[in-house]
Amino acid sequence: MVLAVTLGVVIGALNPQVVAVDLLWFSLTWPLGLALICVLLTGLLLGLLLAALFSTWPTRLQLRKAQKELRTRAEASVGMLDPTDV
Numbered sequence: 001m002v003l004a005v006t007l008g009v010v011i012g013a014l015n016p017q018v019v020a021v022d023l024l025w026f027s028l029t030w031p032l033g034l035a036l037i038c039v040l041l042t043g044l045l046l047g048l049l050l051a052a053l054f055s056t057w058p059t060r061l062q063l064r065k066a067q068k069e070l071r072t073r074a075e076a077s078v079g080m081l082d083p084t085d086v
Contacts, residue, residue, distance in 0.1 A: 008037055011033045011036055012031065012034065012037075016031055021035060
């Protein structure tokens with residue numbers, strides 16, 4: 001956390017120029033350092049979201065399906081035991 005704050009202060013101090021960020025409905029006038037940090041954080045969040053959508057969630061769904069199938073097979077095999085064998 002301290003490293004992130006330090007990095008943010010350094011980026012802000014080394015990039016004090018003011019830039020205009022024109023969006024569709026409005027325009028923002030920010031220091032370049034703040035704009036860089038916002039773009040970095042937005043990219044990080046979007047990357048994590050895409051990784052979750054296309055990697056983590058499908059893998060979890062596949063794992064749940066395999067666990068359900070394993071439980072079903074285990075219950076079926078228990079039902080196939082002969083009561084005289086126990």
